[in-house]
Amino acid sequence: MMDTTGANLQMLTTQGVDASFGLPFSWSPNSTNIAYIVYRSNDWGYQNGTLWTLDLNTGEKKELTFNIKP
Secondary structure, eight states: OOOTTSOSOOOOOSOOBOGGGOOOEEEOTTSSEEEEEEBOTTOOSTTTTEEEEEETTTOOEEEOOOOOOO
């Protein structure tokens, strides 16, 4: 996240997606949360491909979808 001038860059999460995946997140209507998909094309772990939310006020991350653990 950054301000309108492109300054004050702030990383919101270390989880993420491959750049080739497309738009990796979506803002909530009130701009207090983002939803994002944890996806890496070279990762076969059980959390790969899951949907998460991040509360921008508290920093709390919540997993919304779950894959079966091997």
